[in-house]
Amino acid sequence: VVIVGAGFAGLEAARLLAGSPVEVLLLDRRNFHTFTPLLYQVATAGLEPDSIVKPVRSILRRAANVRFVMTEVVSVDLAARCLLTSAGPIAYDYLIVAAGSAVNYFGRESLSRLAMALKDIDDAIALRSHILSCFEQASLEEDAAERRRLMTVVVAGGGPTGVELAGAIHELKQHVLRRDFPALDVEAEARVILVEAADALLPGFPRALQESAARQLEGLGVAVRLNSPVSEANETGVLLQSGEVVPAATMIWVAGVIGTDLGGLPRHNPSRRVPVLPTLQVEEAPEVLVAGDLAYLEEGGRPLAMMAPVAIQQGRTAAANVLRLLGGNPPQPFRYKDRGVMATIGRTRAVAFLRPLRLSGLVAWLVWLGVHLFWLIGFRNKFLVLVDWAWNYLFYERGSRVIAGPARADTRLQTRKESDQAGR
Ligand SMILES: Cc1cc2nc3c(=O)[nH]c(=O)nc-3n(C[C@H](O)[C@H](O)[C@H](O)COP(=O)(O)OP(=O)(O)OC[C@H]3O[C@@H](n4cnc5c(N)ncnc54)[C@H](O)[C@@H]3O)c2cc1C
Numbered sequence: 263v264v265i266v267g268a269g270f271a272g273l274e275a276a277r278l279l280a281g282s283p284v285e286v287l288l289l290d291r292r293n294f295h296t297f298t299p300l301l302y303q304v305a306t307a308g309l310e311p312d313s314i315v316k317p318v319r320s321i322l323r324r325a326a327n328v329r330f331v332m333t334e335v336v337s338v339d340l341a342a343r344c345l346l347t348s349a350g351p352i353a354y355d356y357l358i359v360a361a362g363s364a365v366n367y368f369g370r371e372s373l374s375r376l377a378m379a380l381k382d383i384d385d386a387i388a389l390r391s392h393i394l395s396c397f398e399q400a401s402l403e404e405d406a407a408e409r410r411r412l413m414t415v416v417v418a419g420g421g422p423t424g425v426e427l428a429g430a431i432h433e434l435k436q437h438v439l440r441r442d443f444p445a446l447d448v449e450a451e452a453r454v455i456l457v458e459a460a461d462a463l464l465p466g467f468p469r470a471l472q473e474s475a476a477r478q479l480e481g482l483g484v485a486v487r488l489n490s491p492v493s494e495a496n497e498t499g500v501l502l503q504s505g506e507v508v509p510a511a512t513m514i515w516v517a518g519v520i521g522t523d524l525g526g527l528p529r530h531n532p533s534r535r536v537p538v539l540p541t542l543q544v545e546e547a548p549e550v551l552v553a554g555d556l557a558y559l560e561e562g563g564r565p566l567a568m569m570a571p572v573a574i575q576q577g578r579t580a581a582a583n584v585l586r587l588l589g590g591n592p593p594q595p596f597r598y599k600d601r602g603v604m605a606t607i608g609r610t611r612a613v614a615f616l617r618p619l620r621l622s623g624l625v626a627w628l629v630w631l632g633v634h635l636f637w638l639i640g641f642r643n644k645f646l647v648l649v650d651w652a653w654n655y656l657f658y659e660r661g662s663r664v665i666a667g668p669a670r671a672d673t674r675l676q677t678r679k680e681s682d683q684a685g686r
Contacts, residue, residue, distance in 0.1 A: 263279060263284050263285070263286050263287070263354070263355065263356045263357075263358065263581075263584055264286075264287045264289065264345065264352060264354035264356070264357050264358070265279075265286065265287070265288045265289065265357075265358045265360060266289050266290075266335050266345070266357070266358070266359045266360060266361050266524070267289075267290055267359070267360035267361040267362055267554070267556075268288055268289075268290035268292075268294075268295050268318045268330070269290075269295065269296070269298075269360060269361075269362050269554060269555075269573065270360075270554060270570045270573035270574050270577065271358075271360035271362075271553035271554030271555075271573035271574065271576050271577035271580070272288060272290070272358065272360035272361075272553070272554070272577060273288075273295055273318070273321065273577065274573075274574045274575075274577030274578050274581070275358050275360065275553060275577040275578070275580050275581040276288045276322060276325070276328050276581075277322075277325070278577070278578050278581035278582060279327070279328065279581045279584070279585070280322065280324075280325030280327065280328050281325065281326075281327065282327065282585060283327075284327065284584075284585070284588065285327060285329075286325075286327055286328040286329065287328075287329050287330075287331060287352065287354075288318065288322070288328060288329070288330045288331070289330075289331050289332075289333050289335055289345075289347065289352070290318060290330070290332060290333075291332065291333065291334040291335075292332070292382075293317055293318060293319070293330075293332045294315040294316060294317050294318060294383075295315065295316050295317075295318055295321060295639060296314065296315050296382060296383055297314040297315070297316075297637070297638050297639065297643070298382075298570070299570065299634055299637075300313075300314045300634065300638070300647070301314065301380055301381075301382075301383065301385070301386045302380060302386070302423065302426045302427045302430055303430060304383065304386035304387065304390065304662070305380055305385070305386040305387075305389040305390050305393075305427065305430075306390065306393075306427070306430040306431055306433070306434045306660070307390055307394070307434060307438070307660035307661070307662045307663045307664075308430065308434075308650065308651075308654055308660050308662070309646075309647060309650050309662065310646065310650070310661075310662050311383050311386065311387055311662075312646070313643050313646040313647050313650065314383070314638070314643065314647070315383055316639045316640045316643060318330050320640075321639060321640075331349060331352075333347045333348050333349035334347060334348040335347045335361065335524060336348070336524075336525060337524060337525030337526040338357065338359070338524065338525070338526035338527055338550070339526055340526060340527075340544070340546065340547040340550065343355070343357075343549065345357070346525075354549075355549065356549050356550075356551070356584045356587065356588070357549065357550045357551070358551050358552075358553060358577075358580045358581065358584065359524070359527065359536065359550065359551070359552045359553070359556060360552070360553045360554045360556065360573070360576075360577060360580075361522045361524050361554075361556050362522050362554060362555045362556060362573075363519040363520060363521055363522055363535075363555035363556065363568055364381070364519065364520055364521070364522045364523060365379045365381055365515065365518070365519060365520075366517075366518035366519055366520040366534075367515065367518070368518060370493075370494060372494045372495045372496060373492070373494065373495050373515055375495075376495040376496065376497065376513065377418070377495050377513045377514065377515035378392060378512065378513065378514050378515070379514070379515055379516070380423060380427065380514060380516055387666050388666075388667075389512075389514065390662070390663075390664070390665075390666070391664075391665045391666045391667060392512060393415065393431065393434070393512055394663060394664075394665045395665055396412045396413065396511045396512060397412070397413065397439050397442070397443055397446070397452075398665070399412050400412040400413050400443075400446055400451075401443050401445060401446055406451075407509070409446070409451060410451045410452075410453070410509070411498065411499065411509040411510060411511055412511045413435075413446070413448065413451050413452035413453065413511075414452070414453045414454075414455065414508070414509065414510040414511065414512070415431050415453070415454050415455070415510065415512040415513075415514065416455045416457060416492075416499075416500045416508055416510045416512065416513045416514070417431070417454065417455070417456045417457070417514045417516065418457050418458075418492045418500070418513065418514065418515050418516065418517045419457075419458065419515065419516035419517030419518070420456060420457075420458030420460070420462075420463035420464065420465075420486075420488070421463075421464065421465060421516065421517075422464060422603070422604075422605040423516040424456055424458070424463075424514075424516045424517070425456070425463055425464060425475055425479065425605050425607060426605055426606055426607070427514060427516065428454050428456040428479060428484045429478075429479060429482060429484065429606070429607040429608040429611065430608065431454050432454045432479075432482050432483055432484050432608065433482070433608050433609060434660055435448055435452045435454065436448075436449075436482075436483065437658040437659075437660075438658070438659065438660045438663070439452070442663070453485060454483070454484045454485070455484070455485045455487060455508060455510070456479065456484055456485070456486050456487065457487045457490045457491075457492060457500075457502065457508075458486075458487070458488050458489075458490065459489070459490065459491035459492075459517070460488065460489070461488050461489050462476075462488065463475050463476050463479075463486070463488070464603075464605060464613070466567065466603060467603060467605075467613065467615050468615055468620055470620060471613040471614075471615055471620055471622060474613055474622040475605065475607060475613050475622075476488075478607045478608070478611045478613075478622070478623075479607055481611075482607070482608055482611070487502075490502050490503075490504065491503040492513075492515075492517070495513050499513075500513050519555065519568055520532075520533060520534040520535070521533060521534035521535035521536060521555070521556045521558070522555075522556060524556075527544070527552075528544065528545075528546065530558040533558055533565065535555070535556055535557060535558035535565075536552045536556055536557060536558060537558045537559075538551070538552050538557045538558065538559050540559065540595035540596055541579075541583055541593035541594065541595055541596065542557060542559070542576060542579055542580045542583060542593075542596055543583070543593065548587075549587070551580040551583060551584065552580075553573065553576035553577045553579070553580040554568075554572070554573035554576055554577065555568040555573060557576060559596065561597075561598055566598055569603075570637070571598075571599075571600075571601065572598055575596070575598060575599060576596055579594065579596045582594065600617065601616065601617075602614065602615050602616035602617055602619075603615050604616070604626065604629065604630050604633070605630075606626075606627060606630045609627075609655065610623070610624045610627050611623060611624075611626075611627060612626035612627040612629070612630045613626050614626040614629050614630060616629070631651065635647065635648060
């Protein structure tokens with residue numbers, strides 16, 4: 263059994279197959295698993311990158327029948343039952359594809375070139391470095407408008423990631439950067455703007471919680487702009503469809519995802535996910551199963567959300583179905599057990615919809631902390647995260663304020679002075 267992807271779905275499938283009488287080969291282009299729900303805390307200097315990733319080999323050390331190979335899978339040859347990878351062709355009897363999703367820029371070249379993403383650990387480190395570099399530059403800038411632009415962050419996309427990121431950037435600015443840069447008037451000049459195309463934040467949440475999230479964000483000081491689709495970005499800012507230009511040195515695009523690019527698989531348009539039968543099998547190749555963000559499956563007339571719990575449960579079902587097929591038994595259909603959704607907004611602020619419970623504020627925040635700590639992989643990581651959270655909470659600190667990489671390596675960070683020089 264070959265599994266592509268050691269994310270939430272692939273790892274769960276591998277764990278379920280561990281100890282079964284099958285030979286399992288798990289492939290991933292990275293040698294670690296990433297706990298994506300806490301990426302935004304790495305991006306905002308709240309957690310070290312190491313606390314939210316774990317090497318795949320150490321996770322599966324005790325699984326004697328599971329081997330890991332770090333390789334990039336390029337395409338699947340369904341007819342030949344073979345994968346084309348950067349390590350050469352790999353044949354399979356059964357295949358579980360759990361390669362996740364990618365950022366969807368909806369074909370807008372300026373956004374893909376200039377907006378920052380938050381999809382993996384590299385994005386989180388780059389974003390942290392970028393925001394901190396902007397403040398360093400702002401501290402040297404004499405022109406007030408340019409200083410404001412350097413300290414303005416636009417987050418595009420009002421889903422859970424956008425909401426959590428906007429709240430966390432605001433808190434970084436308010437509690438930490440204000441003290442780090444006493445010469446800057448951070449309170450008056452630094453802005454965090456959350457723009458959302460729809461008329462509400464957090465799609466899928468009950469209306470009351472959507473409104474509560476917007477209120478809590480605004481209470482913090484984040485500017486929430488609903489009904490404000492972004493049309494393009496340029497080196498100096500963000501252009502909204504209304505024609506308004508928002509000068510900003512940082513634009514973060516968290517407004518869309520599509521199925522990851524992997525050749526040879528059928529695709530659903532426009533989501534670019536792989537359509538699967540309720541058993542998670544690909545119709546034209548029943549020995550191939552797809553799980554997680556990449557799988558397109560409708561339940562109740564709507565596609566299942568691209569969320570970690572869906573991926574984990576699908577990983578489990580896909581692996582169990584492979585074992586059923588191997589045993590000559592019919593595969594079982596996937597049924598999502600929806601335990602709810604939640605999003606944190608900042609210190610002691612969150613919303614949680616744990617059917618039928620609707621929570622907001624401190625209680626929701628405590629539930630959010632507990633759930634995330636529970637699902638984070640590895641005792642060391644749980645311990646490190648808990649210590650960092652306690653430290654940050656008690657001392658209003660963010661320990662990981664490191665600008666990584668060569669100084670000013672990010673070409674997206676372009677001050678007006680530099681563009682002037684380039685133009686000369
Ligand atoms: C910033 C952020 C915050 C999120 N917050 C939440 C949250 O709070 N709650 C929630 O439920 N969900 C959240 N999600 C969504 C959640 O991360 C996804 O739904 C989940 O990761 C999907 O699991 P997966 O196994 O399908 O894909 P992933 O976990 O993305 O794993 C895919 C794996 O496949 C590997 N891969 C991809 N292509 C190839 C290839 N060609 N060759 C080899 N390997 C490949 C990748 O390296 C990766 O390890 C968040 C996502 C992001 C980006």
